[in-house]
Amino acid sequence: MNIASRFQTQPEEGPLVQITVDGTPVTAAANMTLAAALLAHSGEASRQTMSGAGRTAFCMMGVCFDCLVDVDGTPNTQACMTIVRDGMVVKRQSGLRGLGGGRGDV
């Protein structure tokens, strides 16, 4: 389901970057946090818990860890503490992460 963003984003001046989220290209302002970019892009869940419940960033300040995503192969990355970078490859997380540092493990 395509869910509209829950925020209206004002046109920002300044440079933009391109990232991909589960293979979909997403444009974001260069100074944005990844959590903000995900919330600006879509209102749908950015991760799934063990039970399969959807979650998005909740506190936006590094406290709740509900914004965890896989960034360039590194799982459990706090999207709200990460500034977007051109070419960043982001994957939504589902269920439990392995201890091996990501890359395909479940």
Added chain:
Amino acid sequence: MSEVDLIIVGAGPAGMSAAATAAHGGLRVLLLDEQPRAGGQIFRNVGENRATRGWLGKDYASGARFVDALAHPQIATQFGATVWRIEPGPRVVWSQDGVSHVSDAPHVLLAGGAQERPVPFPGWTLPGVMTAGAAQILMKSSGMLPKDAVLAGSGPLLYLVAAQMIDAGCPPKALVETQTLGMMAKALQHLPRAVFGLPTLLKGLGLIRKIRAAGVPRFTGATQFEARAVDNADIAFSFSHKGRRHSLTSPLLLTHQGVIPSTHMSRAAGIKHVWNATQQAFEPVTDAWGATNVPGLHVAGDGAGIGGAETAAASGKLAAINVLHELGRISADQRGQRAAAAKGAKFRSRAIRPFLDAAYAPPAEFFAPNDATIVCRCEEITAGAIRQGIAEGASGPRQVKTSLRTGMGPCQGRMCDATVRGILSAVTGNAADIAPPRARSPIKPIMLGELAAMAPDQEEMA
């Protein structure tokens, strides 16, 4: 020999004002902050936004002076720097871009600030439910405006966020507030003292006037929050008000019940903490300068007890002045003289606190929510499971944690400690006997590989 005289953890108003004071007094300062830029949450990104986001108000814009003052040759700043351990010495272990560093100095000031109090109710984990502070952070840092949002909860921040949303052209759909007329009446006894904080009081009244003038509906004395996802992932938010059940549907539900000190760092550092019954939170024990029972460690700002930005800036300054004295840079007399203005500012800015604490106290239902409510968001543990765990013999936060895994997810209890404690005290009735939950390093999760790379250092320390 340390390369710096003072390490400050946190670049909010307390940390920034302490850094400037210390540097002007001749100290070499290392300022660490987890965020990418200075400002803390209250002045988040103000260095970049000072001229472009007028709707955030002049109090926000005023934070730019703190950021500007960091441009001093004696201040070294490191952003994106996550402190995960404080050791005797004191030494600060921090991680940046996946590499850990150890810094030592004769003095460390912890200025890690506050977090919003968890507001657990059925549905608070759904996408589309966020904290009011989170929405404000998005407004400050990215100019993102909440669409047709419902603001629910209690406290001054709710009014400020509502007013900022109105000024930005995206007024909230409604304000659903939990405080009652009775609470307001009880709070009035604190009003004479609050007069010392008259500008804050007037600002608050101005915010409420603005919300009224914008025609935003307000429901006060609301109880029994519940959120449900409906079509297109909108949130149906229901609550009881004057004996009736109401429901509001919106893409975004923003909750708030005040803020509590972030104490993971200070607890893990071995600083003594006390329960503040008025604010329903633990806070570190400090003297008038912010000094603690651990040699070399000061705490300032909201992390030392909730007081707001002005109190934080004043307390950061007082801590820096005390460090200057302890390092022999100024005499006791000079310390007293230099502290006078900050002490006055701290007194005035704190004067309104008892009134606010009484008027906007969080309702009991958020400390001990109904059985269906998820309390530990990371491990998805409900209040019902915690009650069952207590019935089966868990008598404190550690036993609850051992039997149920509450607080063992990545947030390390930041989102559930307060509620576990609330449920425990509601069941056992001996709130005063429940010790603060333990906090161990790493106080923020770091990668195993990073810990392994630290091994030689750890052995040296032993």
